[in-house]
Amino acid sequence: MDTAMDDGQPGRRSLKQRYPLTVLILQRLGLSAGLLLAVSMLIFGGVEALPGDFAQTYLGQSATPQAVENIRSQLGLDRPVTTRYFEWLGNAVQGDFGKSWASGNSVSEQIGKRLGNSLFLAFCAAIISVPLAVGLGMVAVHFRDRIPDRIINIISLAAISLPEFFIGYLLILFFSVKFGVASFPATVYDGMAFSDRLSAIALPTATLVFVVLAHMMRMTRAAIISVMSSAYMETAELKGLGAFKTIIKHAAPNAIAPIVNVVALNLAYLVVGVVVVEVVFVYPGMGQYMVDAVTVRDMPVVQACGLIFAAVYILLNMVADLIAIIANPKLRHPR
């Protein structure tokens, strides 16, 4: 009687019913690729539609129509947009983002080093903020609606409400101007000792941690609270398990999906939000590079930066989705 509702005919079940996990993962991968393609069009189109012109800006006062025309044909701007888009996309897929209009150097080479710097900064912020956020979230749950929870909430809310450049300037004011314990600007160069490098990025890292901490902390708290109120947590308690074991064994596996999601979202924000912070701290990363390129209308650089930021964002979100899918026992073990 128990299985009376089952169809009982495996031959008739679709691929999706038999391998829900594989099908879902393939779907997600396909979606991400499609999304990235769409974003590449948007970036190219957006940059194309920007007012102002590289040749005009570059030549300044000496912009005669002839000189402008020369530069345009030199850069291949006289060809149709679609041709240029596909050429650019084709090269970008192979890692070649063309040459910078301003300096004539290879964009890929220049970005390579700066991307490394940016990722290093984001990575440092992440390894501090993620455990801190999850830990604080757990502490907040433990002291739910009591003083520690309120304090954590207020501080994190304040941090999320202030824009990152403001926090950045505050930190500079206090830690390097008033007390002189941290270095500013956060310049790093090749051949710098690792410890020097770390002390140079202390303030920008702190700024980024402040910005992403609150969101992750609050979501962790909410996810754990919702799991804690489910009936199986009562079952665990009535089995005589200790509080710690209950949380690790019974709450954590079910809270992973929502927490991973918000962590990934914030990591993506870290990589992208790094732009403003880098400018504030004069840190030689992608953000600084992109802002400089925008001012001189150096389109290949802007496009490359945009595409890389988008790719990182999509990639991190996709990873979060995949982890959430894999963490779901219903998909891992279909009926």
Add this chain to the structure above:
Amino acid sequence: MVNMLSVRNLQIGATVYPPGENPKDITIVHGVSFELERGKVLGLIGESGAGKSTIGLAALAYGRGGVRITGGEVLLDGEDILKADKKGIRQLRGAKVCYVAQSAAAAFNPAHKLGDQVIEATLEHGLMTREEARERALYLFKILGLPDPNNFGDRFPHQVSGGQLQRAMTAMALCSNPELIVFDEPTTALDVTTQIDVLAAIKNAIEETGTAALYITHDLAVVAQISDDIMVLRHGETVEYGSVQQIIENPQEEYTKALISVRQTKQREAKDQSNALLSVDNISASYGNGFKVLHDVSLHVPRGQTLAVVGESGSGKSTLARVITGLLPPTDGTITFGDEILPSHRKKRTRDQLRRVQLIYQMADTAMNPRQTVGQIIGRPLTFYFGLRGKKRKERVQELLDEIEMGSGFYDRYPAELSGGQKQRVAIARALAAEPELILCDEPTSALDPLVAEGILDLLMRLQAETSVSYLFITHDIAIVRAIADSVAVMLQGKLVDFGPRSSVLSPPFDDYTDLLLKSVPEMELGWLEKVLATRRMESAGN
């Protein structure tokens, strides 16, 4: 001699937070006392809010939400567990006393295998090695009649059915060889045919392992099959406490007598059932994913009479109601109302066609706008169908409130201020306001306590006698069918397996499934479970 469990003068309180008022302390259980010997079963019975689950959980020194045990003693083997420290309580839970929850589907952790969860407490308390615990679990899966016991533990909660989960939960409770198990309505969420299997499995397991049990339920017929003693509770107080035999056969208190006499015939079956108000012909229906939920169903509701549609969850009975109302257009077949064919989609029906068919839902709660007063809720169809406004509308609402025996004092109340039974009455008044010829009742009493449900059925029958409205009454409760139906339709997996006047469907010769369904309904009779199981064994031996 010290009894295994004695509860003495137990007092339980809680803090409630009424909206807009200061928090206040209330008492949920007022001085309840009972004794339980080793290997015996005590049934705790009562309506919702009687405090039975709260008392059950007190045996594990646990209070749900803001519930606190404020006084009295709970002696387990002579020791007061309420005086134990945190560690002592932990060593007790899952080892000496175990708990079986009402909804096993929610009580199992979706992230772990059933087998691991079943042996978890046993391992935690160091009572057995992993190998021994596995073997014990296997033995329990076998005596609980679970399919493929060798591999059952490797499955995840979502991979097995509700009845199987409930049995797995029982295995989980039995695994550590506890002295006491608290069963909290373990079969309430199950279909009757599943309930009987689980009930038999639990009873068998209790006998095999010699554990004692507190069995909490609102169904006296169920508890009569499994307990040695029964305690009837109401509003947190003991109404009556005695042996099963005494309570069932010779109840002393009025309240107990009322509980026992709930299931009685109210309505004589109508003789002439040929005058059809609604006929459904060869209806098939499916939901968006192409899964067919109704297969070629044909039946009719006689004018001024009641058709009961019975079946288990998933049999398609609610879908049939959705098809009749036009919420779900059928893929095939016609619906005839009076002498006209109804358009299959509700949007193509005229206002008058809509008016003639009304619906009452199982959860009156969710079917009413919590921000509207009773007057607005009942008044809305009056304006919509008859254009009544202002004073006229108010007068009509008050008439309707009188008809449902609530009185005009409820006009300005909000649904949140009403009890479950009152909400269902308001829902009935709302349906009546449209002056329908047919009311589709979708399990209107199954979320209510027996005595309240009784009142609702009485009301529906009286309204039928006065206004000769017809009912299509969807239910899974055979007792209700016996009480009120003129004709009966039995459904199984979207198909109509039996249809006809009540007397012919509910008496031999039976359709196979109808027979199974009827035999699975617990009866208020000692030894009923054994009798049914014996018959089943003989039948299977005969085959």
